[in-house]
Amino acid sequence: MQIRILGSGAGGGFPQWNCNCANCRAVREGAPGFLPRTQSSLAASANGRDWVLLNASPDLRQQLAMNPVLAPSAEDGLRASPIKAVVITNGDVDHVTGLLTLREAQPFTVYGAGRVLQVLAANRIFNVLAPSCVAREELPLGAPTELKGAGVDLGLSVEAFPVAGKIALWLEDALAANYGGAEGDTLGLKITETASGKSFFYIPGCAGVDPALAERLRGAALVFFDGTLWHENEMIDQGLLGKTGTRMGHINMSGPDGSIAAFAPLNVARKIYVHINNSNPVLNAFSKERAEAKFAGWEIGEDGMEALL
Numbered sequence: 001m002q003i004r005i006l007g008s009g010a011g012g013g014f015p016q017w018n019c020n021c022a023n024c025r026a027v028r029e030g031a032p033g034f035l036p037r038t039q040s041s042l043a044a045s046a047n048g049r050d051w052v053l054l055n056a057s058p059d060l061r062q063q064l065a066m067n068p069v070l071a072p073s074a075e076d077g078l079r080a081s082p083i084k085a086v087v088i089t090n091g092d093v094d095h096v097t098g099l100l101t102l103r104e105a106q107p108f109t110v111y112g113a114g115r116v117l118q119v120l121a122a123n124r125i126f127n128v129l130a131p132s133c134v135a136r137e138e139l140p141l142g143a144p145t146e147l148k149g150a151g152v153d154l155g156l157s158v159e160a161f162p163v164a165g166k167i168a169l170w171l172e173d174a175l176a177a178n179y180g181g182a183e184g185d186t187l188g189l190k191i192t193e194t195a196s197g198k199s200f201f202y203i204p205g206c207a208g209v210d211p212a213l214a215e216r217l218r219g220a221a222l223v224f225f226d227g228t229l230w231h232e233n234e235m236i237d238q239g240l241l242g243k244t245g246t247r248m249g250h251i252n253m254s255g256p257d258g259s260i261a262a263f264a265p266l267n268v269a270r271k272i273y274v275h276i277n278n279s280n281p282v283l284n285a286f287s288k289e290r291a292e293a294k295f296a297g298w299e300i301g302e303d304g305m306e307a308l309l
Ligand SMILES: [Zn+2]
Pocket: 016, 019, 020, 021, 022, 023, 024, 025, 278, 279
């Protein structure tokens, strides 16, 4: 199974269009140790020919250009795509708007929790994915689903499971409990190659590692995990946004409640941070925070990074 990071940044990407923080300035100036990052997405394939996208980011068009393996091949005819399915983990702008790039009557299947599919159905602009052509399949939670699209069996299954998180910002209801959020708003995914049984986890948004999630991840071969923030208050401390990580639905990397500490006893063979916000000091390859994450066995995801299982 081949896995490729299409975009390792969080919403807004790196640099973010309107951000002048120290990190965004450095990457704009091409300072050593800083790499630009597009927004949050992975691609996976069992046969190297047919691919599933895990989330569809607003940067998808650029990501396709940067990954020729996702371009139509000559023998497939005039209009074709190796993208046969897209799995959506939540309704965030950085995870659904790339679907609009996949218009033009190309068949594939969109998989998501019922709550996310309702959001797509309620927003008619997503009808550019003609229902006659693009199937929408609800993912059951906690049970595997064989991934299929455009008449192709991808040789992969996905198991979606709810993780601690938050309803997408643009869907928040200020007056409702939990801002109107409910189970299924934030999913983790386990992708398994049918033939080999090898699997990896993709959890780009997660507010905390509870005991159930810890047990699920224990001994995993490969986990891509929410790397939004280093510190709970970093957005506030940098004067960027008056919100903590908890309020945004993201666990931080550092500290006793952070993901580095939570993963330490889990014996995960390879762990890679993705969905990294532009405020995060690990984006500087020479920072002490990067060294600390690396010392704890973490890799900092980069666009184009590949993993083989
Ligand atoms: Zn910034």
